[in-house]
Amino acid sequence: MKILVPVKRVIDYNVKVRIKTDQTDVDLTNTKMAMNPFCEIAVEEAVRLKEKGVATEIVAVSIGPKACQEQIRNAMALGADRGIHVECDGFPESLQVAKILAKLVEQEQPGLVLVGKQSIDSDNNQTAQMLSALAKIPQGTFASAVDVEGDKVKVTREIDGGLQTLKLTLPAVISTELRLNEPRYAKLPDIMKAKRKPLAVMTTEELGVDIAPRVNTLKVTPPPSRSAGVKVESVAELVAKLRDEAKVIS
């Protein structure tokens, strides 16, 4: 079985974003970039499925500017066999990404598509669900466990209130939750080997997907700031403040 893993280039999760002074956008110049953490979990799961003999080939896909090839190479260092870079200016909206991925699903015919649950930049949490709808294959979102059983996959999902288990007919789309696994680090020899793995580049025109944005960002502003309050010396003082000053307990 082939597994397709879309990996997105995003701001490193440790970095706090800056906002441009003209409030048109966030400022990413000279910002440390990385693979979206949920995509790392997706790559790891694909590699584990290959190690178990369930998967035979892992294809990493990234959509966006040339620099996204870094994240594809990173996925290859972790165990992806080949890469596809769909090159375009900037990052398309989730709907467009899903349309591009749907074309690639048609071309590649994977048994599974392992997608991150959410990009930590747009915080959209949409692509997997949209891809599932467009490619007409079932979805298992927010997965904390994945078991392939013949032509089906059992997915444990983290939902409000607890856990839910679904059985999906393959091919299927799965989006990864934090608890699915703990991603490994790439080893130096694997990073070297990744440089020689095949990486195909294509354009959105070739795939026939219009990526003109539907959403116009009018402004981007900092959130209302919250300043540090006071330090209290004791539990008694804390309780008194909460009762008498903040009046949030009785």
Next chain:
Amino acid sequence: MSILIYAEHDNAQLKAETHKLVTAASEIGGEVHVLVAGAGCAAVASQASAISGVSKVIVADNSVYAHQLAENIAELVLSLAGGYTHILAAATTTGKNFMPRVAALLDVVQLSDVIGIESADTFIRPIYAGNAIATVQSSDKVKVLTVRATSFDAAPEGNSAAVEAIDSVFENTQVTFEGDEMVKSDRPELTAANIIISGGRGMQDGEHFAMLERIADKLGAAVGASRAAVDAGFVPNDMQVGQTGKIVAPELYIAVGISGAIQHLAGMKDSKVIVAINKDPEAPIFQVADYGLEADLFAALPELESALG
């Protein structure tokens, strides 16, 4: 303009998110309909019809909707979409699960986690874990939104809107429900609680969460957790507060043994009053806390419990 709201419920009880979405819808303006999809959910439909501002409740009561599987719900919503300018669902795991499918099948974008309504086509939403707030305008014919309920007040009750049953059945055979493990608790739900006390890695193990639970019971509070506490298996996933967990905004949030990573702050920094109990004076949580207590939690929590009487 007419707006369709997808009701948040568990077949027995309508959730407060729905009342809050009605307020969001009233800020957009136009007629508001509520869709209740489930199995044995008649009571939910009548609860929805009581919300002021709702002019019609549509009920799709069928066993195929019992677990609100995304494939089936999306087709149901799509079958009704024709008459609406806006479709809203709460940004819960249910809304996040099916709504992007509705958007994709309508060929429109989805605006996720909307926290403010500027006009019928312009909305406010957080990005980058809430470290930036974007004002976005959508040119799509239908606006598909998931709404962060904590950003809106609940619409009052005192109505009795017409309830209309529909019998359309959409059943995708590529997916089957196998089972669930729901967390049972007598405490309020995190997203509805006025007071939340959360524990982090500093709690050391799951058993120590009993100290938070005893305090929660005195305060009528819900108990939450950081990702580190959930990953370590101290408590169930359902309790994770943060960018990728639950977003909460209670009157009082007490963070115990939580460092205050940006991903955690993203989920709780809109709380009215924040208390931090941490033994590390440099912990970033103190930068957002109204009241910071620098202390060992194992000494502070029993004291807090007895101080609350």
